[in-house]
Amino acid sequence: MVSELHAFIKADKIFFGVRECTKHAKKIQKVFVPSDVRVGLLASLEKTGVEIEHLELNKRELTDKLALAFFCEAFGVKK
Numbered sequence: 001m002v003s004e005l006h007a008f009i010k011a012d013k014i015f016f017g018v019r020e021c022t023k024h025a026k027k028i029q030k031v032f033v034p035s036d037v038r039v040g041l042l043a044s045l046e047k048t049g050v051e052i053e054h055l056e057l058n059k060r061e062l063t064d065k066l067a068l069a070f071f072c073e074a075f076g077v078k079k
Helices: 002-010 017-025 039-050 057-064
Strands: 013-015 028-033 051-054 075-078
Touching: 002 013, 002 057, 002 075, 013 017, 013 051, 017 075, 028 039, 039 051
Parallel strands: 028 051
Antiparallel strands: 013 075, 028 075
């Protein structure tokens, strides 16, 4: 799954963060969240009605594997 997320990032087909995912929910196909996503943020994502997939990795592991300079709790893949 991490390799797929990396490919979406390279293709510029991803929204980072819960705020961006909720703001652009109509443009999103699916949202990936880490295993340690906060409950309140997960609830706000669920309200948008977008499909949510839980990853086995936590925020720190995702940051390291994706070589990001920031922690992220939601990755929204564009349609």
